[in-house]
Amino acid sequence: MAPPSHSYTNNGASQNSVVVLPVQTGTVSPLDSHQLLDPEELRRQGYQVIDFIADYYGRMGDYPVHPSVNPGFLRGHLPADAPSRPEHDAFGAALQDVRDLILPGLTHWQSPHHFAHFPASSSTVGVLGEALTAGINVVPFTWAASPAATELEMVVVDWLAKALHLPDSLMFCGGGGGTLLGTTCEAILCALVAARDRKLADIGSRRIGDLVVYCSDQTHFAFRKAAHIAGIHRDNCREIPTCRDDMFALSPAELHAAMQADVDTGLVPLFLCATVGTTQTTAVDPIRELCTVAAAHGAWVHVDAAYAGSALVCPEFRHVIDGAEAVDSFSMNAHKWLLANNDCCALWVKKPSLLVAALGTEQEYILKDVAAEGHDVVDYKDWSVTLTRRFRALKLWLVLRCYGVEGLRTHIRAHVRMAALFESMVKDDVRFELTATRQFALVCFRLRSPQKLGGEKVANELNRRLLEEVNATGSGPYMSSAKVGGIYMLRCAVGSTLTEERHVREAWKVAQDRAASLLREMESTY
């Protein structure tokens, strides 16, 4: 944080007053348009950026995952206004600031010590796929607006669906289809609006206030957010409680009871969001049984596999979506654990026509392609919230092609194996306990409260302090917490591309050491 506050050339002066500064002050003239995309400059500065990124990954293990900074720390280092004119070698100076000011203030999601959140996994091909996409910079909102981009998206969502062992009914080749969006919340929102419109067409469009949506108390907030955005009344979102004995999975019997109770009071079950791999403990809702219950009430079933969807690339995990043939829609984030860099959320639906009916647009200025007339082309603007969109298919296609399905399996299995190792070390230490069954690469655990100091409250406080101390080591691991069924637990999510076994062992050693000192302190206090 050493560099002083920048002043640039305008010293915060209003942009209204054009101050023409002589060249010798170190400023340069405003660029003319030839310079904005000059191939040689792009090459020169591009190499700098590639080197910057490569150096960043090379040194990643040296960064503390989470910075020690206070709110407002960056603002003080930056001028209040954009510069009027660029300083000399502005790009080089800016890169230097990224290195000196910005990197030290980031949480390094790519650090091998990052165990806190589900990963935002990065790979060489993912990074470069994004770079290439940005360079090509097309906007494939209709087929005609960039045919190859739309077609590659259609091909690659089928590739991915097959690689993940999804049912044919969700693929273009099976009558369904998929698209690439930014995030799960968008995906759920699109599915929900399609479901809502279908239902309102049946029961009358004025009955939006009677529609009810269902999830468990473990479902990600993204669902409640999507439902709220879509105009579902806040009172009509049923969060069905789960319990530890059921491994925090949504109970079909409870869902049935909730839907029946709503029907009995004149409400209309609309939508179930089931989760495969919940955020807090990676619980898996039983899809087959839930679909049966939902079908009896004409409710749409969406599966949110944001995190665990990537694991489906391994046949040994296929069982977690048994019964998926019956779902109406399915989404997963390839940017989470499948090396596709942020952002890349895949959404598949069984009946694309319902998405188009809900989200479709027709406007005169949109160019139709003569070649496309009479053909069943996809205009992806009608499949999502957004009209403008990025060419995300290119990145995902490169990742699948360059790593191959087997490569992705190897990647997933390595993390699962490391998580199993961490789990076994927890099990072997009697001071600790596992607080949820490990299903993928997340381990939930806690320090047991010494017997003489019973009560969940004490245990929770103990573990809250343990997390704080583990995360305070700076050079060590960064974990997070969950509170489920009244139990506060630590979450260790293995998922960073750079994480190796040694990082997992180190993380465990830090947890053990901090626990030992906390326990000593407790014993001396009481």
Add this chain to the structure above:
Amino acid sequence: MAPPSHSYTNNGASQNSVVVLPVQTGTVSPLDSHQLLDPEELRRQGYQVIDFIADYYGRMGDYPVHPSVNPGFLRGHLPADAPSRPEHDAFGAALQDVRDLILPGLTHWQSPHHFAHFPASSSTVGVLGEALTAGINVVPFTWAASPAATELEMVVVDWLAKALHLPDSLMFCGGGGGTLLGTTCEAILCALVAARDRKLADIGSRRIGDLVVYCSDQTHFAFRKAAHIAGIHRDNCREIPTCRDDMFALSPAELHAAMQADVDTGLVPLFLCATVGTTQTTAVDPIRELCTVAAAHGAWVHVDAAYAGSALVCPEFRHVIDGAEAVDSFSMNAHKWLLANNDCCALWVKKPSLLVAALGTEQEYILKDVAAEGHDVVDYKDWSVTLTRRFRALKLWLVLRCYGVEGLRTHIRAHVRMAALFESMVKDDVRFELTATRQFALVCFRLRSPQKLGGEKVANELNRRLLEEVNATGSGPYMSSAKVGGIYMLRCAVGSTLTEERHVREAWKVAQDRAASLLREMESTY
């Protein structure tokens, strides 16, 4: 389109059966995780990608803007499944396919001959900002999840707001605040949900069906889409007709009448979406007067300046948002005309607390930062539809810093000047007429129907054919059309970073030549 269909190594075999192929077939083993982010490989392949992008821009003028391809053309060239294992030098082979298969099938938005859509403007710094963002790959959904990313976003939206001469009330430094989203539709949706919730808190949450939203018949479909997603009844979207005499601007008197009529029938005016620079003709709605009308009915005013917002960097355009002090929210796409590459939509609101009330979340697993406690930090997940988000601020900060506000003005003015040139050439040719007043860098024009063949229908058909023929030249310009007030017109939007005066002159020459031959044909027919 020469290369034959790929087969990769699995020949479309199911991914369930793991076929282990010997190395000598040209396949390589699945990667271990060390190889996924190896700095030296990243450097080597990264340089290839940079060279690829630089070469693409170097040759951009040689590509036909729009490809001659038929639906399904790409599918036949790609295998039905992702490869099981990568082929030898998969990355190099994939880049070759991008060159040979994908580029020829794209609509080249960066071509200097691209005049069809509002630009998706690219710049060296925009491209490399995206690359750097993808390399750093953090997910700044909360302050704690990457403090510097959140803080840079807060700084850069204020920088941009000042550069665009927006009112202080929309800036953090003036009590408001901004965020960077993907698209305008997202921005409008966020503002609309905030407005909806505020209004429903007043009138009762069950009255969603009584809410009415307003726009003109020129407003982009994104608004109607957003309103529909947010649960506003389709019957409650008033599209107020505009007319050519008013330059297709929304009439405050008409808005007042529409709102009053709704109030008289017990409905509740909720939201006005005003546009500065409509898609079809770049019409500018009179913000000050519209705000006065909306205020009388307690309606939220959003300004959509998706395209023309970039022009506000020039003081000479400030007048188009006179009265903006009264608006509740404002959005523009820096990825359209401000060199920030797709995607980068800035949304500002006067009262961020209303966004957070509508879109906010609290969940236990979200790490709180001790340093942030008690401080008024922004968690941007509560400002948007999405929770996961990209570090877009880095790119926009680099663009502002490296080009400077003066550089951006030079860029905008060059396009405005070229559009004025095109306009003057249309004016000078008696066979043509301008069909809307040029305000920024879009020229709307048409070929007059020869006097002996009167009637709008004939004129429209003539211009429809003219567009078809202009766009069919392949190596020439690519334009689009609009139909406004019953008049079919051609749209020539100057905005590609690479467009120079000679491209504009060429485009006009093509239009003249095609027109001459069409007119000759007409005269010989009748």
